[in-house]
Amino acid sequence: IEKCCQVIEKEENLLPEAIAIKYFPTVVERTKGAEIWDIDGNRFIDFLSSAAVYNIGHSHPAVVEAVKNHIEKIQNYTIVYFYNEEPVKLAELLTQSTPGDFPKKVAYGFSGSDSVDSAIKAARAFTGKKYIISFKHSYHGMTYGSLSATGIIDQETKKVICPDEHIVFAEYPDPYRNKWGIDGYAEPDLLSQKALLEIEKLIEDLQGDVAGVIIEPAQGDGGMIFPPAEFMKGLRTLTEEKNIVFIDEEVQTGMGRSGKMWAIDHYDVAPDVVVSAKALGGGMPLGAVIGRAEIMDAVPVPFFAYTHSGHSVNCAAAVAVLETLKKENLLQKAEERGLFLKEWFKEKASQYPFIGDVRGKGLLMGVEIVSDKASKTPDKATALKISWAAWERGLILITFGKNGNVLRVAPPINISDQLLEEALEIIDASFKDTAE
Ligand code: PMP
Secondary structure (H helix, E strand, C coil): CHHHHHHHHHHHHHCCHHHCCCCCCCCEEEEEECEEEECCCCEEEECCHHHHCCCCCECCHHHHHHHHHHHHHCCCCCCCCCCCHHHHHHHHHHHHHCCCCCCEEEEEECCHHHHHHHHHHHHHHHHCCCEEEEECCCCCCCCHHHHHCCCCCCHHHHHHHCCCCCEEEECCCCCCCCCCCCCCCCCHHHHHHHHHHHHHHHHHHCCCCEEEEEECCCECCCCCECCCHHHHHHHHHHHHHCCCEEEEECCCCCCCCCCCCCHHHHCCCCCCEEEECHHHHECECCEEEEEEHHHHCCCCCCCCCCCCCCCHHHHHHHHHHHHHHHHCCHHHHHHHHHHHHHHHHHHHHHHCCCEEEEEEECCEEEEEEEEECCCCEECHHHHHHHHHHHHHCCEECCEECCCCCEEEECCCCCCCHHHHHHHHHHHHHHHHHHHC
16 A cells, blocks of 8 residues: 555645544545545445445446536536526426425535535525524534534534534434433334424423424434434424424435435425435535425525536536436335345344444445443444454445444445445455454
């Protein structure tokens, strides 16, 4: 990894530490499908997909063609002053794909972070209210608004850098480990009730001055936690009763990865606003907020106006992603692969004492590493050991989660059977290594 080291040294001198949570000394030079190569020629299978971006694989031919064809014609002309076909074409597809049979409108951004900002703006503009209810251990981004709504980072430091007083955090009903000590897999109703009661109390304490609730339908960076369906349904009913905007934050969970187009589709719930980014642009920077028309129209001119928003080339890439998901039947594929992988990891859980929980839907999976199954004590050190052992064998399998002890299983949905098999052999060998 000689060449890699040279770049790393330069990066350390030139880019601030805060850009990163680095794991491995890998300088990525080339990517294709579900594989990446570093500048020293080492090849890795990608179980991270660049943080759930490459749902259809790196440099998918449909995305490459859309970008190439489009950029030859027009790069972008700002949507702030002129009209442009691509963002409109994409908005048609997005409004059709999201749940809820009501008129919708789409505002564009470049990332998850700024798209979350836009959703918060819309909720506040529509209701004329201030507070946003977010969740502990949530991740929403690093711009000012999205950072203020992020629950997973140190809240004291955050208050100094980003002092937004109008965000409150509720407990996310984690079925595996929660503050009430409820086994949420066995008693989803009880867990849902407890979590909903807490939110009702928050609304009361804030004297109803609540504009929106922002929730990941499965906490991603929190450790791939799916709440009980009863909770999501209850939250929808509660927000409807109180005229609170329900913001479904699908930056990590959307675009087919969970086996449905949006993870919220697993709960039969229609949110008021859906936030998308990451996989939306197929690797091109693009975010979108898809919301009820009256909510989106409540935002005053020009509060959504970014020079590059609805970027023409990136919207063309997103149209190609949506077409590819359909053409390659990738929702079904994600579901099938998820079921297969869950069984595979559960089998491993019966062999290895450190696998505490295997969870997820589709290719949004988490494998929780613990030092003791009964007490569920998180074991970050062992999780990192497994992750390193996998890297040494050529697999990118990072750790994440509120305790840093969850293996993140998120390969491209269309990874070949052969690569998937190879990756599982590596994981098995890494488990064995760690157990010894
Ligand atoms: N929301 C969620 C759920 C995310 O996982 C992320 C990225 N990890 C973001 C928002 C922020 O997205 P971005 O990094 O594109 O700004």
